[in-house]
Amino acid sequence: MNKFKHFLGIDVSKEYFDAVVILNGNNKKTFHNQFTNDFKGIRSLCKWLKDQDATFDNTLVCLEHTGMYSKLIIKYLTGYNFSLWVEMSLKIIRSIGVQRGKNDKVDAERIAYYAMKNADEATIYKAPSMSVEKIRKLLSLRDKLTTTKACLIRNVKELKTFDLELSKLLDKFQKNTIKGIEEDLKKIEKQLDELIIEDENINKIFNQATSVPGIGKITALFLICFTNEFTLYSNPRQLACYAGVVPFEYTSGKSVRAKPKVHYMANKKLKKQLHLCALCAATYDSEIKEYYQRKVAEGKNKMLVLNNVRNKLIHRVCACIREDKMYEKRQIA
Incomplete structure (x- = not known):
C-alpha cells in the first residue's frame, strides 16, 4: 500500500503548465487549474494544492520529462519536499490505451491517472x-x-573535388572559426577535468569506470550523468537495456521466428560511445581481443560480437562501482 492519498498530474509547456489533482484516489473527483511556468505560478500551485488539502507528504506529483521547460517546476517542487515522479511520455501514453483527442487539461488528467494507477x-x-x-x-x-x-571541415574537403578555388576561399573564411572552436573545446576539457577533481564522489566513480580497459573519459562522464552517479539503475542489465545493447527474443507461435535483436528505444548517445569503447577494447585489450577473434572465427556476426563486448563493458563498470574498487584483470594460472 502506498503512502499517497492524492495524485497530481502536470502537463508542461513553455509559458504555462496545467495541473489536475485526483483527491483521495477517486478519479471522479478531480480539480484542474492552469499556472504560469515561473516561480510565481509554482507558488500559486502550492497554495491551490493546500486549499485542496494536498500537501507534500500525502501527494504524488507526476510530470513528463520535457527538458528545460520542466526544470523550474522540478527545482522548486523538490525544494518544497514534494515526492516527484518524472516519467517518460511514451510510457504514460502506452499505459493508458486507445485515446482520442488531446489538450493540455486532458493530458494533465491522464498523467494524474497514470500516477494513481x-x-x-x-x-x-x-x-x-x-x-x-x-x-x-x-x-x-x-x-x-x-x-x-566536423561539418565545416567536411564541406571544404568535399568541395575540393569539384571546385578547388572555391574550397580555398571557404577554408580561408572558416579557419578562424575552426580555431575558435578548437580553443573552446580545450577550455571545456579543462573545465571537465576540474569538475571531476573537485567532486570526491564523481572523482572516485570516474577513476573506477576508466580503470576498465576501453572505457574513456567521455564515456565515463556520460555514464555518470545518465545514471545520476550510478543511482538510477539497480543492476547492470537495466543499464544495458537503457543503452540499447541487450538483445531481446522476437517470436510468436510457430510462424514468427526472428533473430534476437536490440530494441530501437535506447540512449543513442551512450550507445554510440559504448560502440567506440568496444572497438577500442577489441583492438587493444588482450582479453577482449581474444574473445572477439574467437567468436568471429566461430562464425558469429561481427556486430553481434561487438554488441556482446559493449554489454561486457557495462557489466565490468557496474561491478567496479558496486564493489567500490578498480578493475583488475583475471589472473590465469
Whole structure:
C-alpha cells in the first residue's frame, strides 16, 4: 500500500503548465487549474494544492520529462519536499490505451491517472548534484561544437573535388572559426577535468569506470550523468537495456521466428560511445581481443560480437562501482 492519498498530474509547456489533482484516489473527483511556468505560478500551485488539502507528504506529483521547460517546476517542487515522479511520455501514453483527442487539461488528467494507477512502481526523482548538471551541460556543448567543426571541415574537403578555388576561399573564411572552436573545446576539457577533481564522489566513480580497459573519459562522464552517479539503475542489465545493447527474443507461435535483436528505444548517445569503447577494447585489450577473434572465427556476426563486448563493458563498470574498487584483470594460472 502506498503512502499517497492524492495524485497530481502536470502537463508542461513553455509559458504555462496545467495541473489536475485526483483527491483521495477517486478519479471522479478531480480539480484542474492552469499556472504560469515561473516561480510565481509554482507558488500559486502550492497554495491551490493546500486549499485542496494536498500537501507534500500525502501527494504524488507526476510530470513528463520535457527538458528545460520542466526544470523550474522540478527545482522548486523538490525544494518544497514534494515526492516527484518524472516519467517518460511514451510510457504514460502506452499505459493508458486507445485515446482520442488531446489538450493540455486532458493530458494533465491522464498523467494524474497514470500516477494513481502505478503509484506502487513510482520512481521518486532525485535531483542530480550541481557538478553533474555542469558536466551534462558541458558535454552537450562539446558535442555541438565537435559536430559543427566536423561539418565545416567536411564541406571544404568535399568541395575540393569539384571546385578547388572555391574550397580555398571557404577554408580561408572558416579557419578562424575552426580555431575558435578548437580553443573552446580545450577550455571545456579543462573545465571537465576540474569538475571531476573537485567532486570526491564523481572523482572516485570516474577513476573506477576508466580503470576498465576501453572505457574513456567521455564515456565515463556520460555514464555518470545518465545514471545520476550510478543511482538510477539497480543492476547492470537495466543499464544495458537503457543503452540499447541487450538483445531481446522476437517470436510468436510457430510462424514468427526472428533473430534476437536490440530494441530501437535506447540512449543513442551512450550507445554510440559504448560502440567506440568496444572497438577500442577489441583492438587493444588482450582479453577482449581474444574473445572477439574467437567468436568471429566461430562464425558469429561481427556486430553481434561487438554488441556482446559493449554489454561486457557495462557489466565490468557496474561491478567496479558496486564493489567500490578498480578493475583488475583475471589472473590465469
